[in-house]
Amino acid sequence: MTLTLRDSVHLVSDPGNLNSSVSEVFETMLGVGCEPIQSSASEFLIGGFESVTAVVGFGGILSGACVIACKELSARQIAGRMTGMDFDSVDDIVKDAIGEICNMIAGAWKCKVPELAANCGLSVPAVITGRDYNLHVQSPEFKIFQVYKSDEAIFQVTIVCDGLL
Amino acid sequence: MREIRALIVDDSSVMRKIVERSLRQAGLESLIVLEAGSGVEGLELLKAKQVDLILSDINMPAMDGLEFLRQLRSQQLATGVPVVMITTESSEEHVSQAIEAGAMGYIRKPFTADQVKQKVVSLLPAL
Numbered sequence: 001m002t003l004t005l006r007d008s009v010h011l012v013s014d015p016g017n018l019n020s021s022v023s024e025v026f027e028t029m030l031g032v033g034c035e036p037i038q039s040s041a042s043e044f045l046i047g048g049f050e051s052v053t054a055v056v057g058f059g060g061i062l063s064g065a066c067v068i069a070c071k072e073l074s075a076r077q078i079a080g081r082m083t084g085m086d087f088d089s090v091d092d093i094v095k096d097a098i099g100e101i102c103n104m105i106a107g108a109w110k111c112k113v114p115e116l117a118a119n120c121g122l123s124v125p126a127v128i129t130g131r132d133y134n135l136h137v138q139s140p141e142f143k144i145f146q147v148y149k150s151d152e153a154i155f156q157v158t159i160v161c162d163g164l165l
Numbered sequence: 166m167r168e169i170r171a172l173i174v175d176d177s178s179v180m181r182k183i184v185e186r187s188l189r190q191a192g193l194e195s196l197i198v199l200e201a202g203s204g205v206e207g208l209e210l211l212k213a214k215q216v217d218l219i220l221s222d223i224n225m226p227a228m229d230g231l232e233f234l235r236q237l238r239s240q241q242l243a244t245g246v247p248v249v250m251i252t253t254e255s256s257e258e259h260v261s262q263a264i265e266a267g268a269m270g271y272i273r274k275p276f277t278a279d280q281v282k283q284k285v286v287s288l289l290p291a292l
Contacts, residue, residue, distance in 0.1 A: 093178065103224070107255070111273075
């Protein structure tokens with residue numbers, strides 16, 4: 001029998017899984033809570049600002065990516081909380097920290113669905129810095145987008161799936 | 166308390182520091198940490214240095230943690246030294262692959278200092 005995720009799309013695309021994954025990572029690794037917030041306000045969006053984006057790819061039964069993006073200040077705050085250090089700029093340690101946060105969120109998220117945990121691999125994180133860039137995926141199977149707040153840091157997480165067995 | 170030499174293998178310097186902090190919080194005060202940013206680097210280091218414990222990520226570029234483990238065994242490096250995998254990959258398949266390759270423990274990221282402590286104490290009972 002061919003393994004398929006088609007029958008569990010409702011589970012895989014459940015935003016609650018992403019919320020609990022993000023919360024688990026922040027509470028465990030940063031010792032701080034993290035809540036989803038209304039994402040409609042443009043002040044929370046990163047467009048036009050210097051920002052940090054980390055991407056971890058999914059491969060196997062599901063292909064796509066987990067993307068975390070935030071303004072530079074939030075990236076420094078998250079990295080500071082994670083490492084106990086202060087950062088004046090987005091250096092390699094900050095990029096590394098955001099990449100690892102993305103990696104752990106992607107891992108925790110895929111573990112919420114057993115078929116996905118066992119049959120979906122993760123890429124190593126890639127980190128992009130700059131401003132005015134967009135993520136384009138043509139005809140995704142589904143996309144989950146949520147903005148979160150943890151302490152003063154605000155960041156957005158996107159799970160985009162462009163292929164599903 | 167005897168001195169413990171631990172090798173932490175992870176391509177993320179932030180994760181290496183967090184694992185080190187967790188080991189210290191686990192009560193390993195007399196801890197000497199060696200760091201490697203890849204499996205290749207870890208193997209080179211073990212050719213020159215002896216350690217009591219190895220903690221390794223799985224998902225790394227160049228040489229992943231499972232291949233690092235296999236190479237460790239085939240090159241007879243760090244024989245008898247407990248290896249703990251610390252990784253986001255936690256499916257049963259990944260765990261059994263790691264155990265088959267010679268890992269003695271498995272910790273899923275995200276992890277707490279307590280989880281690291283329990284694992285390390287179980288593998289180094291003389292602490």
